[in-house]
Amino acid sequence: MSEGVQASSDGAADHKRTxxxxxxxxxVGLLSIGGYFRTPPSSPLIADVLLFAGIALVAFxxxxxxxxxxxxxxxxxxxxxxxLGVAFFMLWAGSDLPGTRGFAFGPGTGPRIFxxxxxxxxxxxxxxxxxxxxxxxxxxxxxxxxxxxxxxxxFAVTIRQFGLVIATFVSIITxxxxxxxxxxxxxxxxxxxxxxxxxxxxxxxxxLPLQLWPSPNLSFSTFLNFR
Amino acid sequence: MTDLLANLALGFGVxxxxxxxxxxxxxxxxxxxxxxxxxxxxxxxxxxxxxxTFGLPPVGALIMLAGIYYxxxxxxxxxxxxxxxxxxxxxxxxxxxxxxxxxxxRAGPALAIAAIGSFFAGCVATVLVAALxxxxxxxxxxxxxxxxxxxxxxGLIFAVVLAKGSVVKALAMILLGLMLSMIGSDIETxxxxxxxxxxxxxxxxxxxxxxxxxxxxxxIMRNLEHTSSRDVVKAKLTGxxxxxxxxxxCAPAIxxxxxxxxxLGILPGGGAVIAAFAAYTFEKKVAKDPSRFGRGAIEGxxxxxxxxxxxxxxxxxxxxxxxxxxxxxxxxMVGAMTIHGIVPGPQVMxxxxxxxxxxxxxxWLGNAMLVVINLPLVGVWVRLLRVPYRLLxxxxxxxxxxxxxxxxxxxxxxxMTAAFGLVGxxxxxxxxxPAPMLLxxxxxxxxxxxxxxxxxxxxxxxxxxxxxxxxxxxLALATLLLVIALLPMIRSKREEVFVED
Numbered sequence: 001m002s003e004g005v006q007a008s009s010d011g012a013a014d015h016k017r018t019x020x021x022x023x024x025x026x027x028v029g030l031l032s033i034g035g036y037f038r039t040p041p042s043s044p045l046i047a048d049v050l051l052f053a054g055i056a057l058v059a060f061x062x063x064x065x066x067x068x069x070x071x072x073x074x075x076x077x078x079x080x081x082x083x084l085g086v087a088f089f090m091l092w093a094g095s096d097l098p099g100t101r102g103f104a105f106g107p108g109t110g111p112r113i114f115x116x117x118x119x120x121x122x123x124x125x126x127x128x129x130x131x132x133x134x135x136x137x138x139x140x141x142x143x144x145x146x147x148x149x150x151x152x153x154x155f156a157v158t159i160r161q162f163g164l165v166i167a168t169f170v171s172i173i174t175x176x177x178x179x180x181x182x183x184x185x186x187x188x189x190x191x192x193x194x195x196x197x198x199x200x201x202x203x204x205x206x207x208l209p210l211q212l213w214p215s216p217n218l219s220f221s222t223f224l225n226f227r
Numbered sequence: 228m229t230d231l232l233a234n235l236a237l238g239f240g241v242x243x244x245x246x247x248x249x250x251x252x253x254x255x256x257x258x259x260x261x262x263x264x265x266x267x268x269x270x271x272x273x274x275x276x277x278x279x280t281f282g283l284p285p286v287g288a289l290i291m292l293a294g295i296y297y298x299x300x301x302x303x304x305x306x307x308x309x310x311x312x313x314x315x316x317x318x319x320x321x322x323x324x325x326x327x328x329x330x331x332x333r334a335g336p337a338l339a340i341a342a343i344g345s346f347f348a349g350c351v352a353t354v355l356v357a358a359l360x361x362x363x364x365x366x367x368x369x370x371x372x373x374x375x376x377x378x379x380x381x382g383l384i385f386a387v388v389l390a391k392g393s394v395v396k397a398l399a400m401i402l403l404g405l406m407l408s409m410i411g412s413d414i415e416t417x418x419x420x421x422x423x424x425x426x427x428x429x430x431x432x433x434x435x436x437x438x439x440x441x442x443x444x445x446x447i448m449r450n451l452e453h454t455s456s457r458d459v460v461k462a463k464l465t466g467x468x469x470x471x472x473x474x475x476x477c478a479p480a481i482x483x484x485x486x487x488x489x490x491l492g493i494l495p496g497g498g499a500v501i502a503a504f505a506a507y508t509f510e511k512k513v514a515k516d517p518s519r520f521g522r523g524a525i526e527g528x529x530x531x532x533x534x535x536x537x538x539x540x541x542x543x544x545x546x547x548x549x550x551x552x553x554x555x556x557x558x559x560m561v562g563a564m565t566i567h568g569i570v571p572g573p574q575v576m577x578x579x580x581x582x583x584x585x586x587x588x589x590x591w592l593g594n595a596m597l598v599v600i601n602l603p604l605v606g607v608w609v610r611l612l613r614v615p616y617r618l619l620x621x622x623x624x625x626x627x628x629x630x631x632x633x634x635x636x637x638x639x640x641x642x643m644t645a646a647f648g649l650v651g652x653x654x655x656x657x658x659x660x661p662a663p664m665l666l667x668x669x670x671x672x673x674x675x676x677x678x679x680x681x682x683x684x685x686x687x688x689x690x691x692x693x694x695x696x697x698x699x700x701x702l703a704l705a706t707l708l709l710v711i712a713l714l715p716m717i718r719s720k721r722e723e724v725f726v727e728d
Contacts, residue, residue: 075656075657075658076393076396076657076658078657079396079654079657079658079659080399082653082657083399083403086403086406087406090406090409090421093421093423094409094420094421097413097418097420098418103682103683103685103686103687103688104679104682104683104687105678105679105682105683106416107413107415107416107418107420108420109679110409110675110678110679111406111409111420111421114402114405114406114409114671115406117402118399118402118403118405118406121395121398121399121402122399124395125393125395125396125399128395137656138656140656141448141451141452143451144447144448144451144452145448145648145649145652148444148447148448148451148624148645148648149645149648149649151624152444152624152628152641152642152644152645152648153641153642153645155628155632155641156628156632156638156639156641156642156645157638159632159638159641160638164629168625168628168629171624171625171628172621172624172625175620175621175624175625176617176621178451178620179451179616179617179620181615181616181617182617183617186618187621190618190621191621194621194622194625198625198629202278202629202633206278206279206281206282207282208278208281208282208633209636210629210633
C-alpha cells in the first residue's frame, strides 16, 4: 500500500511538480472559458458561471506562481481539481437541456443541481489539499493499466466480427502482457485452456447468444463498424 | 405470528423446490469459488456472475444471486485465514486472528468456526428479516416522495459517515455517482441528456459497467503493481472441527457479533464491513485478556464473521421493504432485480409473495449449504489459492469481459468498462472511495424522480421537505450525523495546517 513516492527533496522534481500544479488549474480554467463560447444561448446563466469560474481558475493559477505556493497534499489537490473539471464539463454538457419551468423541474434541473454541489465539494477538497499536509502522490504504474485496458478494447472490437474464440484468445494474451511475471509459452497454453472453458460455459452451458467463429461476410469495412 | 409462520412456510415451499435448491447450491458454490480468489470481493463476484443468472426465472435468479453473495463473503474469509490477503474489505479483520490461527496449525478450527458463526448469524438474521419485513412495508406506505427523498439523503449520509477516510471526499464521490446516473434519457420527458448523440449512451451507463470497472478492473490494475508473494499456509489441514473449549469460548462472541451485525446491517450505509470491524473491537473490549487478540484468539474470528454475515443478510431489509439499497452490494442487487423486471420496494412483498418469502427462506438455506459445502471443500480452495496471480487475473478479466458484453450484447459496454477501470485506478490513487460513488449512481434516478414529484406536489415550494414531519426528522438526523462526522475532521485538519507554518 505504502509504495507511494514521497515528495522528493530533489530540486528538479520539485520544480516539475510546481509547474504541474500551475498548469493543471490553468488548463481547467481555459477549458471552462472555452465552454462559455460553446454554450447554447438558451442558458445564459451556465455560460456566465463557466466564464466566471474559468477566469477565476486562471487567476488562481497566476496567484500560485506569484506566491510560489507549495501544494501540501497533491492527492487531494489534483483529485479535487479533476472533479471540479468534471463538474464544469457536466454543467456544460447539460446546458442544452431545458431547466425549471414554473415549479416543474425540467430535464436539466437535476443535473444542474448535482453538478453545482459537486463543484462546491471538489473545490473544498482542492483547497484543503493546498493547506493540509498529505502523503504525496503515488506512482502510477503504466504496464498493468495499459495492457488491461488494451486487452479489453481488443475484446470489444473483435467480439462481433471474429467471434468468441478469437476475441477471447487474443485479449487474454494482451491482458497477460500486463504482468511482468507472465511467461509466453505458459500464457499461450493458459489462453487456449481458458478459451475452451469460456466456449463450454457461455454459449453451450448457459446458451448465451455468442457467435463462436468469425462471421462469413467479414471485411475491413464491417470490422471498422464493430458496433 | 401465525402470519409469519405461514409466510415462512410459503417461502420454504418455494425454496425447497428442486430447481431452486439447485440454484441456491450452485450460487453458493460458484460464489465461494470466485470469492476465494484474492482481491475479488462480493461486489466484483456478483457483477461477474450476473450474466449466468440471465436465463433463469426471476425467483431462481435472485436465490442464486443471494447464494453467490453469501458464498463470496465466505470465500473471502477463507482467503483471509489461509493467505492473509483479505478477499474483500469485510474480511480484513478476519486476517488478524484467523491467519495467526492458521500459522499455529489451527486453520481447520478457524475455518469451521467462521462457517458455524456465519450459519448461526444467518439463522437469526433470516428470522429478523422475516419479522421486520411486514411492519416496515406498512411504514413504507406512509412515505410520500418528500419522505423518500429525505430517506435517501439520510442513507447516503450514513454511507459517508460510516465510510473510512475523508467525509468531504466521500460526499464528492456520491455527487459524482449522482451526476453519472443523470446521463441518458430523462425519465419524465424522454429527452436525451448529456449523451452526445451516441446511441449506446441514450439508455444511460449500465450499472454493471461502472461496478465492474471501478471494482473489478481497477483492483486488478492495483494488484499488478505489487509483485505477488503470497504465503499460502503450507501446513496440512488437520482436525477441521473446533474443540469443545473452542466452541464454549466462541458461543458468546458469536451471539454478540450477530446482534451487532444485525443492527448495523439494517442501517443504510452500514453493511458488512463496519459490522465486522465493530464486532472485533467490541470483542476485544469485553475480553478478559485483550492481549490474546491478534495472536490467534478464536473469538477474534468468530465475532466478526458472525457480524458480517448477519449484516449482509439484514441489509436486504431496507432493499426489500423500502426499495432503497443500503450499500453497494445491495445496489447491485437492485440492478439484477431490474434486469428481471422486478422493481424493489414494498410492492414486491404484496404482489409477489412467493418471490419475497422464497428469497428469505433461501437465505437460510444458503447459509446451511455454506457449512455443508465448504468444510469438505477447504482442500480445493487451498489448491486454488496456490494458483499464481499471473494466471488468475487473465481468467478474471475474461469472465468480466464476456459478462459485461453479454448483458446487452454491446461492445460499447465493454469499452465503457475499460474506461471506468482507468477511472477507478485514478480514484484509488487519489484516495477516493468508489463505493459511495456506486451508491449515488444507483440512487440517482430514484432521488431525482422523488425530488421532482415532491416539488411538483408542493407547487415548487422547497420547504415541503422541512414542513412534513417524517421528512423533516429524517433530514435533521442526516444533518446531525454529518456535523458529528465533520467536527473532528475539521479540527484535525486545522491542526495539520497550523503545525506546518
